[in-house]
Amino acid sequence: MQRYGMTERKKVLIGMSGGVDSTVSAILLQKEGYEVEGVYMKLHQKEGYHEENFAKAQRVGAYLGIKVHFLDLSNEFKEEVYDYFVDSYKAGLTPNPCVMCNRTIKFGKMVEFADSIGAEYIATGHYINSDGEFIYMGKDPNKDQSYFLCEVKKEVIPRLIFPLGNWVKDDVKAYAADIEPLKDFATQKESSEICFVENTYDEVLARHMDIDMPGETVDAEGNVVGTHKGYMHYTIGKRRGFFVDGAHDPHFVLEIKPEKNQIVVGTKEQLEVHEFEIKKINLFVERDEFDCLVKVRYRTQAVPCHVKIEGDKGTVTLKEPVFGLAHGQVAAFYEGNKLIGGGVIC
Template sequence: MSIKERVLVGMSGGVDSTISALLLKEEGYEVEGLYMKLHSKPGYHEIHQARAQKAADFVGIKLHVLDLQKTFNEKVFQPFIDTYAEGKTPNPCALCNRNLKFGEMIRFADEIGAQYLATGHYINSDGTYLYTASDDTKDQSYFLFYINKEILPRLKFPLGERHKKDIKKLAASIEGLESFSSQAESSEICFVETTYTDLLKEYVEVDKIGEVVDKEGNVIGEHKGYMHYTIGKRKGFTVKGAHDPHFVLKINPETNQIVVGKKEDLACYKVKLNNLNMFDDRKEFDTTVKLRYRTKSVKCHVKIVDDIATIELEEGVFGVAVGQASVFYDDNKLIGGGWIIES
């Protein structure tokens, strides 16, 4: 490129963002890094900001630091707490990607005059749509369904066509980056130290003994507090005289009850979504949908009316939870999604 174009790279201190910055610089871009202080987990930023600075120094780029802890608390952390208190299952990563990683970060890119924004996510984009990564074991498209489509032409994902094992090998082969190749993988929810219930206990009353009821409303056992459970869970509660496994079918926060049943009772064939984020204007279509991150996509028919999507599934899906993201795929193309309000 004759005139260097500037790209802002989100730097976490990990191997993926480090190699992304290195690859972009080798391509001839004018690269700058950004480390974002999001949650306030004690000791976290001291370690990771130092790693990000070490990575930036190695690549030879400037590292900016943006303190977004207040915004993170308002738009990601507090909704996380509130969603569990409402008896639903949150998806904080999708909210963080929209509001911070691809919201506040794109605004900062504008401030420094960067034409592009890049991250170490394993995902692809052609500027109009998002696509799954070549490494399907690391694909992160599910968590990026909620980002604003207007910014897609400005996004770069250097690792989209690469595999994680090759990124680690590359880092291990570069003198000065060997330590990055052996770093532990980051946790799925970065601000959860041990379990989500341990975290919730600092903010709400989690341990509150309640009733286990069957589908007819009969009391058949006891549980230790509804926030300990998500849809599909089969342990941590008692069912009197049960010989077969029972699974959580529904959570009633108002009465502190959980409804349980047999595995076949978990099968869901119809789902409704709101707060849709679609990358095109189709209103009724056949496609596939992923209703949870670590599940396979299933065929479905979708009809959208007044920003509510009704999904008819061709096969039953187990463990569908209100509050989770539901994402539509046309083969490897992500075409949009929304938030489950009814299943």
């Protein structure tokens, strides 16, 4: 983890949420000899949420003897992440707000704040590895979060430190449980995958639009075969919550047509995809054409593919098919466990 020689001491800014992962990360950084400062980032307006968690982060700071800053990024988060989330669903897409947040907020605005206090390095409690040139999958396969960093800017990577890259979650919890002031942290509930979603996506979307708009369910040929309760309730691959007249076999959402308030459904075989296009390409390597592995969703197996980039678009040809490819999601490219970039599926 250490990035400096024995005769110098480098300053690192760590994002602190008040949770176990960032707490243990801060402790490990300090043990490595870094000059550590923390920052708690207010990202959304969930009532009572930030006061409680900032108090936890301050408690850790007092225990370690480090300063913990409070950084209000709620306006930036709304513009860059929250509005993107809502607008994507309006357009019939499946967004990935965590990828966007990592690019623009955690490894964007947080980096700018690090510069303002003279911190050379930036650290978080992500389960990821980095050698200063590339990002790698973390040791814990159930917690690896490298997928969500495929869109971060290449020039930021040399400044990133991930203390938990070679840890597994159970060991982190056990470590926290042995530290007297943090014992209650080790048993706290895991945070949700998307920080501003308390229960379901529908609840968030319903604050901004009417999501209950009954419409037509059609087959791949455009024939009306049933009804649904509103296109924003569905994502590609979903198999429940709509009606297909006379259907005996399972049907899945193949496509969403927001302009007509229609969903297209079909069999699992019709979900199979062998090739797709990407945009907003972000690579950590200088290549226009290459073979690699690709993950088309966070919780999915990487499959071999061939990538060809022309201008600002790319074509990904899969050597093994995937099912339920969703426009708006992110495709992350790997060589073994090394992350080499990504792009948005279009």
